[in-house]
Amino acid sequence: MNKYLENHQFPQDLKAMDYDELELLTYEIRDFLVESVSKTGGHLASNLGAVELSIALHKVFDSPKDKLIWDVGHQTYVHKILTGRASGFSGLRQLDGMSGFPKSKESPHDIFDTGHSSTSISLGLGMAAARDLNGEDYNVVSVIGDGAMTGGVAFEALNNVASLNSKMIVILNDNEMSISKNTGGFPKYLSKLRGSGKYVSIKSQIKKNVLKVPVIGEGVVAGMKHARDSIKYAMIDGIMFEELGFKYFGPIDGHDIQELCETLELAKNYHKPVFIHVMTKKGKGYSKAEERPDMFHGIGPFDMDTGLPLKKSSLPSYSKVFGNKLCEMAGKDERVTAVSAAMIDGTGLEGFNKLFPKRMFDVGIAEGHAVTFAAGLAKAGLKPYVAVYSTFLQRAYDQIIEDVCLQELPVTFCIDRAGIVGADGETHHGIFDISYLRHIPNMTIMAPKDGDELEAMLEYSLQLDGPCAIRYPRGSAETIGKTNKIHIGKSHQLKRGTDVEIWSVGTMAKIVLEAADILKSNGISASVINAEFIKPLDKEKLEKSASKYPLIVTVEDNMVSGGFGESVKEYLKGNDLKVINVGWPDSFIEHGSADELYKKHGMDAQSIAERIIKELER
Ligand SMILES: Cc1ncc(C[n+]2csc(CCOP(=O)(O)OP(=O)(O)O)c2C)c(N)n1
Structure with a gap:
């Protein structure tokens, strides 16, 4: 049945496959992904969108000598399949089974253990700088999504590229989605690039740019003779990435393997940092995931025909309890505002977003900014609730201390996924927050025993005039006995x-x-x-x-x-x-x-x- 998956050794056999065979391989991989993730749960939509890109990367580059770095790492399932780990999918995300994220202990092809967003360019640049200092010769490729690009760390790295000028390739996998629709000015800029229509033919533009380069210029142009005439590149002079020191290629169709491979070959031979803007569709090839990429971003076991989850608890989740209560509080108190770092749905704020869109601030994957932004809201008289997963709030440690606690501002941190989270593992467990918050002066920290107590604590937080954190776990909110009135410091x-x-x-x-x-x-x-x-x-x-x-x-x-x-x-x-x-x-x-x-x-x-x-x- 699985002609390619079962009978080939990857990644080496990819090198000999022609584009038609690679195309057939994409179908097998997508079927395999949908079937296995329907049983184990996992990050499906992002992986379905990255099938051709992953194949092209492994065809053109020589992993693990060349370093393929995946931002967040939730989209590495195809990379895992192509590096000899297809059999591990039956135990995906299960105890003693294969991780859902890159793990260097799992495979030499996994360069770094990731899970938190927006770090791939920093890491890639660091490795490229070390390679140059060590006098070594390999390629470094960082693959980052448009959602992850909204994180400040990614911009810090982009800014640093121009000073180091080390040869590296950044691939922006732009599917116009973070977990839900991407928000902010940068995604708007990307959408302008997509719609710019300023495509020019590869031969004239690349020849013009590449021939300027001594030593390799002629060779690259010779290599380009193999490129198809139909490939289009937008080499728009003066665009942001060019100003930052990159050679920009794109936007290109991320589901056209030949176009991807030819662009990657060019980038590989280029002497400077290259930025490739690739357009993909989240959930590609499975209609349910194409229709609801947000729902299929991370999903538990589901029915392949209906796309519906197999298990559903009759109890509301803690996130839901939080979201509902905050809506109730916002209805009574106009100061109540909500801040999310690209996690409106995950933190239960979708209802709040509908009812109070003007008081809902989704700042992108930018936890540090979210906290100082909330400090600004509080300073100006509002009562902000920052809803954030425990593990991601780690990003904002300094802002919590300097911008909230030192100022004694009434910002409430609603810390979701506190405690063990299960299948996402090491990078996602929320088991550090008590330790990183407890020693900060002016901070009040509460933890409800159940959903009723979460509501009581939220209600209580309204009267607090300083920083406060309420931590609660992933999962269903069971009732454990009666809930008492909350008094500061009373058990x-x-x-x-x-x-x-x-x-x-x-x-x-x-x-x-x-x-x-x-x-x-x-x-x-x-x-x-x-x-x-x-x-x-x-x-x-x-x-x-x-x-x-x-x-x-x-x-x-x-x-x-x-x-x-x-x-x-x-x-x-x-x-x-x-x-x-x-x-x-x-x-x-x-x-x-x-x-x-x-x-x-x-x-x-x-x-x-x-x-x-x-x-x-x-
Ligand atoms: C610091 C941090 N905040 C939040 C998240 C949760 N998260 C995981 S993937 C994701 C969206 C990433 O979007 P994008 O980079 O465009 O990748 P896509 O899933 O669309 O392929 C978010 C918000 C995270 N992993 N790290």
Whole structure:
């Protein structure tokens, strides 16, 4: 059935294939992608759009000697197929299975472990500069999407290209989409380039430009004789990329393999930085993904015929609870505004965007800017809510300190995907935020045990006149007992007990209550506290507990290092009791389901209970 996928060794066999065979290969790859991602879930639409580009790159370049660097890395499935990893797709994103992102430990063809956006040009430029210093000879190619190009880091790198002038190739994979429609001035500029119509023939323009180049000029022009006359390039003098020190080729059709290969050959032989603008269609070849590229950006297992997800929880997600509550608050308070860094849908703000479009600010993939922009809103009297995934807020650490906390501005960080996120793995787990926020002066940090408490905390945040963060996880919002009124720095007891006290942070309450049940069946009576506030600590309650229990255990979905538990330990230092901190260890946590990872790392109910039993036996 799979004539090419099964019977060839990639990438080497690509070199001998003609364009017709490569075309047939695109069909096999697309079928393979849709079928396997429908079973495992994953990033489908971006990969369907990058099939021809990935094939052309592996045909023209010699990976891993030549360095192919993929921005974000969610679009590397075809690259994985073409580097001998098709068989890994049955275990894609599963524990001990193949990662959904590039991993240098997985293959020498994966140059860098990526997951966060907009870094590929910086990395490529760094490698190109090192290559030149080392006197080596290989190509460096950075592939970046139009969404990722909205990130400031990408612009910093572009700015640096002119000073270094190292030979490298940047390929802009422009599908006019970030996760949803791309926004801002740069995408508008790209759309102008696409519609400029200033196409000129390859021969006259490239000859004109390339012949100026000593040493290689003649050779390149000779090579061009093989290029088809039909290829068009827009070599528009004075366009932004040219001004930045690149030779600009494009826009070209990213689904025409021959056009791609011929352009890449030219770029390979060019002596200066080259910028190739490639037009692709997100979701190409699978109608459901072409119609809803946003939905198929990242999707769980789905039915191939209908395109509908196989599993759907009857409970709302935390993102949904947040989005709905913010709409309610915005209806009553005109100061309420929302800021997103290209993640309106993921953070549950699509309803807010519809109801309050003027108060919804999507700033592009620009977390640092999002935070300072929110500081500006707050400074001018508004009440901004920055909805952002925990892992991506890492980008804005300095802005949080300098522009929000130092200024004591009432910006509320609604930190989604806090804790373990599962299949996206190392680059995406939100397990650092307590550690990177807790030590910042003026910051209040809360974590709800369930959806009702998330609503209560959001409501409470309205009256706070300073920086505040509310962290909540990926997934469905189950109700865990009753929700109390929120008071600054006040925790509440979820279960009474006499032998040990467990302080639970946020939604770990569910696992902690299960652990308490296991303890009970082992004759141990455990008190369970819902911390509610990570900062400030409920010092009064902690002091009482310290005099009552020989053992206090803290449980949080964050690194132990710098986490809530360490602040409890520090506060209770000198008391005659033991404090044990349960959280993620000092290592990067792999991909897998949340339940599997909790178990593997001693954070499931059974492991927590066993650890407590052992400790009490000592
Ligand atoms: C710093 C950071 N913020 C947000 C994201 C989430 N994210 C992953 S892919 C993506 C859109 C990327 O768009 P583009 O680069 O155009 O690639 P496409 O998926 O359209 O091929 C976003 C916002 C991220 N990976 N990194």
